[in-house]
Amino acid sequence: MTVTTALHPDLLKESGQREVFCGLTSIVWLHRRMPDAFFLVVGSRTCAHLVQSAAGVMIFAEPRFGTAILGERDLAGLADANEELDRLVGNLLERRPEIRTLFLVGSCPSEVIKLDLAKAAERLNRQHRGQVTVLNYSGSGIETTFTQGEDGALLAMLPLMPTPEPGQNHDQLLIVGTLADAVEDRLRTLFERMGIPRVTSLPPRRSTELPPVGPGTRVLLAQPFLSGTARALVDRGAELISAPYPFGVEGSAAWMGAAAAAFGIAPATVSAVIDPLVERGRRAIAPHRETLAGKRLFLLPDSQLEIPLGRFLARECGMELVEVGTPYLDRQLMAQELELLPAGTQISEGQHVERQLERVRASKPDLVVCGLGLANPLEAEGIATKWSIELVFSPIHGCDQAGDLAELFARPLRRRQLLTFA
Numbered sequence: 001m002t003v004t005t006a007l008h009p010d011l012l013k014e015s016g017q018r019e020v021f022c023g024l025t026s027i028v029w030l031h032r033r034m035p036d037a038f039f040l041v042v043g044s045r046t047c048a049h050l051v052q053s054a055a056g057v058m059i060f061a062e063p064r065f066g067t068a069i070l071g072e073r074d075l076a077g078l079a080d081a082n083e084e085l086d087r088l089v090g091n092l093l094e095r096r097p098e099i100r101t102l103f104l105v106g107s108c109p110s111e112v113i114k115l116d117l118a119k120a121a122e123r124l125n126r127q128h129r130g131q132v133t134v135l136n137y138s139g140s141g142i143e144t145t146f147t148q149g150e151d152g153a154l155l156a157m158l159p160l161m162p163t164p165e166p167g168q169n170h171d172q173l174l175i176v177g178t179l180a181d182a183v184e185d186r187l188r189t190l191f192e193r194m195g196i197p198r199v200t201s202l203p204p205r206r207s208t209e210l211p212p213v214g215p216g217t218r219v220l221l222a223q224p225f226l227s228g229t230a231r232a233l234v235d236r237g238a239e240l241i242s243a244p245y246p247f248g249v250e251g252s253a254a255w256m257g258a259a260a261a262a263f264g265i266a267p268a269t270v271s272a273v274i275d276p277l278v279e280r281g282r283r284a285i286a287p288h289r290e291t292l293a294g295k296r297l298f299l300l301p302d303s304q305l306e307i308p309l310g311r312f313l314a315r316e317c318g319m320e321l322v323e324v325g326t327p328y329l330d331r332q333l334m335a336q337e338l339e340l341l342p343a344g345t346q347i348s349e350g351q352h353v354e355r356q357l358e359r360v361r362a363s364k365p366d367l368v369v370c371g372l373g374l375a376n377p378l379e380a381e382g383i384a385t386k387w388s389i390e391l392v393f394s395p396i397h398g399c400d401q402a403g404d405l406a407e408l409f410a411r412p413l414r415r416r417q418l419l420t421f422a
């Protein structure tokens with residue numbers, strides 16, 4: 001079904017077959033972020049293959065995720081499936097006593113849907129009290145897209161976040177969304193230099209060191225795909241800072257500026273910290289802008305980063321946006337980004353993959369950002385592509401990373417130029 005909506009004249013809503021990774025994929029960056037956590041996918045062999053191939057070589061190291069495969073045998077009775085799960089968890093915790101938080105991650109095979117993982121988590125919490133906390137969330141492809149798995153994992157952790165004592169001062173800036181450790185350290189230093197007293201993170205680096213949340217907590221989203229977590233934090237009394245996302249120089253400067261304003265920090269203090277970064281970031285983008293300016297870009301819906309990235313590539317790199325696809329459009333969390341997009345940008349929400357591919361072919365873009373499954377066929381048709389999954393795994397946040405971010409898009413265009421002239 002394709003409809004245009006009166007709410008946003010340039011929004012095309014589509015539904016139909018989609019080519020998007022499921023939420024299990026987010027385990028790949030979440031397990032790196034929290035080394036004391038373990039992600040146990042309760043799923044089929046397909047799920048095991050997805051996680052293993054998405055995680056690449058890491059599975060051969062000391063993996064912090066695994067798959068409890070439920071097959072035909074378990075369909076015979078749910079009691080069997082629960083017993084099987086308990087046995088697997090028992091073995092795992094015996095082998096890996098260092099695990100502090102165990103996430104049971106649901107998937108979409110029908111035998112898993114029938115299994116109540118919330119109840120299983122409760123039961124396992126009773127069995128292993130004092131050793132490990134067991135949480136559950138869904139990474140199922142029916143319910144979640146690629147990045148929504150992180151939203152589910154954070155929502156599962158939220159009830160464990162302490163509530164500050166009444167009367168205590170709990171002013172804090174809570175950065176929500178996984179960042180590369182080095183990028184996070186850098187941003188923390190910058191916020192501290194501006195005078196923000198306390199900076200905390202969700203997810204934390206240790207799964208058991210969850211920050212408190214309540215009045216005084218100002219939430220700054222580092223990722224645009226955390227709608228459920230953002231709303232649940234607000235329900236706990238936190239205040240959500242409205243800002244663009246920290247991609248590119250402009251978005252990162254506005255993101256940091258919005259956080260500083262939420263703490264009443266004088267604009268001159270903010271400028272003293274941010275201006276040199278802005279200057280340096282713009283210089284780093286300049287050589288890539290030469291490659292990107294004037295090139296036509298089509299973003300297919302996959303990671304939910306498409307709107308902020310489209311904004312960066314249009315405004316700072318001079319690219320022309322043919323269409324910006326997003327798996328779903330959260331108008332509140334995207335409000336500032338939508339304002340920054342060039343007027344008349346065609347946004348599409350959801351996916352009807354065949355129709356969208358027809359539009360790609362008809363518009364002959366210079367570059368398509370898409371999931372792995374679509375990249376190879378498009379490359380074979382002579383269209384340069386960029387894998388959106390790479391953008392979630394790469395450290396791309398902040399002014400200091402703006403040059404690297406631009407380079408990620410310039411590289412496939414340069415490669416194609418070389419192939420054309422070879």
Ligand code: SF4
Binds near residue numbers: 043
């Ligand atoms: S959760 Fe569903 S979509 Fe994801 S790998 Fe498993 S079967 Fe496939």
